[in-house]
Amino acid sequence: xxxxxxxxxxxxxxxxxxxxxxxxxxxxxxxxxxxxxxxxxxxxxxxxxxxxxxxxxxxxxxxxxxxxxxxxxxxxxxxxxxxxxxxxxxxxxxxxxxxxxxxxxxxxxxxxxxxxxxxxxxxxxxxxxxxxxxxxxxxxxxxxxxxxxxxxxxxxxxxxxxxxxxxxxxxxxxxxxxxxxxxxxxxxxxxxxxxxxxxxxxxxxxxxxxxxxxxxxxxxxxxxxxxxxxxxxxxxxxxxxxxxxxxxxxxxxxxxxxxxxxxxxxxxxxxxxxxxxxxxxxxxxxxxxxxxxxxxxxxxxxxxxxxxxxxxxxxxxxxxxxxxxxxxxxxxxxxxxxxxxxxxxxxxxxxxxxxxxxxxxxxxxxxxxxxxxxxxxxxxxxxxxxxxxxxxxxxxxxxxxxxxxxxxxxxxxxxxxxxxxxxxxxxxxxxxxxxxxxxxxxxxxxxxxxxxxxxxxxxxxxxxxxxxxxxxxxxxxxxxxxxxxxxxxxxxxxxxxxxxxxxxxxxxxxxxxxxxxxxxxxxxxxxxxxxxxxxxxxxxxxxxxxxxxxxxxxxxxxxxxxx
Amino acid sequence: xxxxxxxxxxxxxxxxxxxxxxxxxxxxxxxxxxxxxxxxxxxxxxxxxxxxxxxxxxxxxxxxxxxxxxxxxxxxxxxxxxxxxxxxxxxxxxxxxxxxxxxxxxxxxxxxxxxxxxxxxxxxxxxxxxxxxxxxxxxxxxxxxxxxxxxxxxxxxxxxxxxxxxxxxxxxxxxxxxxxxxxxxxxxxxxxxxxxxxxxxxxxx
Numbered sequence: 006x007x008x009x010x011x012x013x014x015x016x017x018x019x020x021x022x023x024x025x026x027x028x029x030x031x032x033x034x035x036x037x038x039x040x041x042x043x044x045x046x047x048x049x050x051x052x053x054x055x056x057x058x059x060x061x062x063x064x065x066x067x068x069x070x071x072x073x074x075x076x077x078x079x080x081x082x083x084x085x086x087x088x089x090x091x092x093x094x095x096x097x098x099x100x101x102x103x104x105x106x107x108x109x110x111x112x113x114x115x116x117x118x119x120x121x122x123x124x125x126x127x128x129x130x131x132x133x134x135x136x137x138x139x140x141x142x143x144x145x146x147x148x149x150x151x152x153x154x155x156x157x158x159x160x161x162x163x164x165x166x167x168x169x170x171x172x173x174x175x176x177x178x179x180x181x182x183x184x185x186x187x188x189x190x191x192x193x194x195x196x197x198x199x200x201x202x203x204x205x206x207x208x209x210x211x212x213x214x215x216x217x218x219x220x221x222x223x224x225x226x227x228x229x230x231x232x233x234x235x236x237x238x239x240x241x242x243x244x245x246x247x248x249x250x251x252x253x254x255x256x257x258x259x260x261x262x263x264x265x266x267x268x269x270x271x272x273x274x275x276x277x278x279x280x281x282x283x284x285x286x287x288x289x290x291x292x293x294x295x296x297x298x299x300x301x302x303x304x305x306x307x308x309x310x311x312x313x314x315x316x317x318x319x320x321x322x323x324x325x326x327x328x329x330x331x332x333x334x335x336x337x338x339x340x341x342x343x344x345x346x347x348x349x350x351x352x353x354x355x356x357x358x359x360x361x362x363x364x365x366x367x368x369x370x371x372x373x374x375x376x377x378x379x380x381x382x383x384x385x386x387x388x389x390x391x392x393x394x395x396x397x398x399x400x401x402x403x404x405x406x407x408x409x410x411x412x413x414x415x416x417x418x419x420x421x422x423x424x425x426x427x428x429x430x431x432x433x434x435x436x437x438x439x440x441x442x443x444x445x446x447x448x449x450x451x452x453x454x455x456x457x458x459x460x461x462x463x464x465x466x467x468x469x470x471x472x473x474x475x476x477x478x479x480x481x482x483x484x485x486x487x488x489x490x491x492x493x494x495x496x497x498x499x500x501x502x503x504x505x506x507x508x509x510x511x512x513x514x515x516x517x518x519x520x521x522x523x524x525x526x527x528x529x530x531x532x533x534x535x536x537x538x539x540x541x542x543x544x545x546x547x548x549x550x551x552x553x554x555x556x557x558x559x560x561x562x563x564x565x566x567x568x
Numbered sequence: 569x570x571x572x573x574x575x576x577x578x579x580x581x582x583x584x585x586x587x588x589x590x591x592x593x594x595x596x597x598x599x600x601x602x603x604x605x606x607x608x609x610x611x612x613x614x615x616x617x618x619x620x621x622x623x624x625x626x627x628x629x630x631x632x633x634x635x636x637x638x639x640x641x642x643x644x645x646x647x648x649x650x651x652x653x654x655x656x657x658x659x660x661x662x663x664x665x666x667x668x669x670x671x672x673x674x675x676x677x678x679x680x681x682x683x684x685x686x687x688x689x690x691x692x693x694x695x696x697x698x699x700x701x702x703x704x705x706x707x708x709x710x711x712x713x714x715x716x717x718x719x720x721x722x723x724x725x726x727x728x729x730x731x732x733x734x735x736x737x738x739x740x741x742x743x744x745x746x747x748x749x750x751x752x753x754x755x756x757x758x759x760x761x762x763x764x765x766x767x768x769x770x771x772x773x
Contacts, residue, residue, distance in 0.1 A: 530610050
């Protein structure tokens with residue numbers, strides 16, 4: 006009911022001229038309560054609820070074409086690119102479209118900051134950088150064969166259609182095969198990765214699903230739930246309590262319900278976020294600010310009560326701030342701390358030591374020490390949608406906590422709102438001669454790879470040499486490294502809780518509330534005025550004492566008179 | 569010679585005691601929001617605070633209308649005549665059991681000191697509360713205007729806070745003076761409840 010209520014367009018109030026508003030309010034609120042009661046009664050009587058329509062629940066394979074009947078897809082297929090060639094026989098423009106998407110380029114020039122971003126260029130505090138580690142990282146590239154910087158980005162047959170359009174759930178990319186699936190059953194970390202039947206997968210292609218997107222986006226950073234905090238495998242089959250929109254028994258949204266794709270380009274960007282939608286509901290034919298909440302819920306999503314404070318907060322608070330009270334809520338933890346400086350320990354068998362606690366790895370000789378957390382309270386930052394990164398070659402201050410990225414915006418910035426973030430913290434190597442971040446060459450069969458020789462000096466030297474060669478940095482490695490603490494912010498937009506679990510006013514409007522760290526603006530309930538308090542309590546105490554003494558004096562004087 | 573005289577009409581008593589409840593509710597919820605106690609969740613406290621504020625505004629509109637139409641507003645006109653004797657009486661005479669230097673009548677219900685205190689409340693504390701309170705309530709309507717660029721929200725909040733403390737000071741004095749200094753000590757309090765007080769027959773003087 007509340008969901009439906011929230012999306013109902015509001016009737017304009019013709020009488021609400023600016024000067025009349027303040028006087029109209031008390032009556033409007035009484036009328037609002039009455040109207041609300043009437044709507045509630047109507048809604049219940051009509052059995053209207055937040056039920057998914059049949060359309061929303063439609064089989065993702067529903068289509069006017071049955072791909073299993075296509076001669077071109079009968080197979081057998083020797084490789085992924087062979088399947089793509091068959092796809093392109095009909096879908097002539099598909100690969101060209103994918104070539105333009107960030108899923109393919111891993112490159113993004115932020116028009117607001119001018120920074121050249123994307124996985125090709127940024128440095129994070131998970132596995133650092135893709136440079137020199139391509140074959141491992143590109144198991145999540147929407148292509149085949151990106152094993153070094155010589156990858157052909159113009160090759161159409163190297164586009165991987167299946168990774169997004171598989172409906173069998175059997176298609177996998179092998180973790181270390183530069184985006185290729187295993188063509189025979191192959192062992193990885195002691196487990197057999199089954200080779201998919203490419204013909205079967207090709208014949209059953211369909212729309213994208215939470216699973217296809219999730220294969221990469223739920224496992225970013227090297228495993229389930231590691232990276233984002235609001236994205237993990239619990240969203241493959243989410244209950245209403247975990248995400249009201251993806252609720253498998255309710256609205257059953259897929260990722261692309263909000264992240265709409267046109268010509269294989271999706272809406273929504275982590276590098277340039279629509280932090281404040283001022284367009285409102287995405288009316289067909291008009292400007293569309295998907296995937297923001299307001300593009301369905303509008304700019305006045307709450308019912309008016311005795312006041313309109315909730316809607317008035319829309320100005321300064323992202324919807325997510327109250328409606329994602331915690332992240333990693335699906336019963337699966339997310340990584341919150343990664344200390345690379347502790348890496349290198351080996352077990353008695355000579356292999357990298359691995360320690361597990363509560364089913365998650367808390368130490369890995371290859372990667373260092375981890376902390377994981379579930380049901381985590383976000384941290385809050387002002388955010389106008391722009392994220393500024395500390396890129397390779399930029400000077401850092403290794404004595405402080407290095408912000409690998411940071412949000413732009415502040416309390417006086419009309420474009421900025423308070424957003425919730427997962428803040429990933431950790432310790433990672435840097436070039437202590439130049440005070441810059443480094444690329445760690447982790448993966449590879451060569452001796453310099455950290456995961457072969459466990460020698461940071463060699464790994465960083467190899468990583469930085471390659472980074473300079475491919476143009477990721479101009480600065481040559483000084484030859485000296487040390488470790489520094491870093492942090493990285495990840496805006497939260499998923500795992501939207503049911504309305505009754507949203508933050509209450511007092512969660513922020515209190516002295517030690519969630520906004521305690523955000524300064525530079527007055528917030529009722531959080532901020533006090535110690536000077537006024539001090540003067541007032543002195544006066545109150547003096548008055549009380551004065552009154553008590555006066556009363557006591559009268560009492561004693563009266564007793565004396567009687568006596 | 570004392571007579572039982574009706575000092576306070578039904579409306580005045582209704583107004584006074586309703587206002588009492590509303591003001592105590594506003595103080596309780598307001599200082600709750602300020603963080604002085606945890607009896608309410610912030611949003612709950614604010615909702616109650618706003619409802620009570622609107623009720624009090626409504627009550628005041630009625631009260632102002634009543635005072636204007638009946639001419640009773642003159643009861644609050646401050647006067648210097650007899651002010652000093654009144655102050656002296658409360659400072660010393662009251663201890664030695666002297667007679668009050670003023671006579672309460674239906675036409676002049678308040679002594680000069682009371683008049684000063686009540687008019688101070690009505691012209692300083694209450695307007696400061698109303699104006700700052702309404703500005704806080706409608707912050708989003710003016711923050712984008714010239715007013716928003718001139719004054720900061722925090723200043724408004726501090727005026728509201730200071731005025732609320734001022735209200736507490738007024739209440740301490742008011743309750744002590746009017747509830748305990750009659751003869752007998754509770755006579756004024758009783759008058760505010762029943763409407764009647766035994767007062768000296770002005771004709772007899």
